[in-house]
Amino acid sequence: DAGVIQSPRHEVTEMGQEVTLRCKPISGHNSLFWYRQTMMRGLELLIYFNNNVPIDDSGMPEDRFSAKMPNASFSTLKIQPSEPRDSAVYFCASSLLLGTNEKLFFGSGTQLSVL
């Protein structure tokens, strides 16, 4: 199993540019989560999907952030326009809801630097 695949691994961009982060969950998983990790705020849940439908986006910081999951094997997180304070590591994770056996599988993350 290839695990959760995120791309790009690193992204450096200038303030005001659009940034798109991509995620391929593990095949067969029906839940997908986007997290942001910073030194100041730790690991924050931005949004999660169940069966491709957004369930809770209350963690999305601003309207500049948007996420889509057009099918079970692909999701994007877009920031437009980007700002320096968006610099962080963004993780995608997937899971197969099995009641109390739920376990998250994380990708390796995208290190975003907005200059």
Next chain:
Amino acid sequence: GDSVTQMEGPVTLSEEAFLTINCTYTATGYPSLFWYVQYPGEGLQLLLKATKADDKGSNKGFEATYRKETTSFHLEKGSVQVSDSAVYFCALSDQYSSASKIIFGSGTRLSIRP
């Protein structure tokens, strides 16, 4: 709402020392509890879990017991190794949610000296 509080780091220990990382939680339901570990440059990995009161999760020499009376899930290891250096996250999941999410603590950085 549900939340997780864990001890602040960094925690620095010598090899073979005893480790405790404290974690307490607040939840309205009956959560499952987890410890995840993040090695440098990688995503989080599940270390261990417990799904009901008095359950003990264990893996790689680490243990944690689900204590409902104290709402705690402290992580312990009897003899740490340099390879245990990582960031450790306590987390909970409300098992009664139809599409439950996992809530993480702020993480505790552990450094082990040779």
